[in-house]
Amino acid sequence: MCSLSKTLFTGAIALALGSPVFAYDFGRPATPDEIALWDIDVRPDGKGLPPGSGTVVQGKQVFADNCAACHGDNGVGGIKDRLAGGQGTLASAAPLKTVGSYWPYATTLFDYVHRAMPYQAPGSLSNHDTYAVAAYILNLNGILPADGKLDRDSLPKVRMPNRDGFVPDPQFDPAKLFREK
Numbered sequence: 001m002c003s004l005s006k007t008l009f010t011g012a013i014a015l016a017l018g019s020p021v022f023a024y025d026f027g028r029p030a031t032p033d034e035i036a037l038w039d040i041d042v043r044p045d046g047k048g049l050p051p052g053s054g055t056v057v058q059g060k061q062v063f064a065d066n067c068a069a070c071h072g073d074n075g076v077g078g079i080k081d082r083l084a085g086g087q088g089t090l091a092s093a094a095p096l097k098t099v100g101s102y103w104p105y106a107t108t109l110f111d112y113v114h115r116a117m118p119y120q121a122p123g124s125l126s127n128h129d130t131y132a133v134a135a136y137i138l139n140l141n142g143i144l145p146a147d148g149k150l151d152r153d154s155l156p157k158v159r160m161p162n163r164d165g166f167v168p169d170p171q172f173d174p175a176k177l178f179r180e181k
Helices: 003-017 032-038 056-066 106-116 127-140
Strands: 053-055 149-151
Touching (some): 053 127, 106 127, 127 149
Antiparallel strands (some): 053 149
16 A cells, blocks of 8 residues: 555544544434334234224225326236235246235235335325225225225234245244334
8 A cells, every 4th residue: 555545544544533423422312202203113913003094995095196106096007016916826937926915914015105105205194094095905905895994903903815925934033023122
């Protein structure tokens, strides 16, 4: 290494170590209220689902307004992932992975839509609208009836067609992962 390179390298290290990021007592611990704002994950058993409710009928309109542009009418034929159909295709030469054919938990649908959709404004749907969209998508897949309604009590009870299609890793112990602290 030439002397100029050594000098530049030494200077960069000194600058980095002098940075506030490495300083003692930088920042402050997050408050419980701040943590609660980011604690939005939803487990398969429904823990973490917020209050609210929505129906298939309400979800059809919310879907048309916020989702159909990307996912197509009825969750099929859009420029983004297909959401409906595909049941019975996973073991075929041409598997079609959709919410109804692949996803093991209905709570995952709520969690994903709530956090990441719609694409142009992630997280902008209310809890009620998210429950409604989830109800509509489950209805499109024949999982929830046309008069269906979802809320924090009913959503975890929805049994997805591929619920038993995932084989747990023997080294993964959900009881340890989700142990209450």
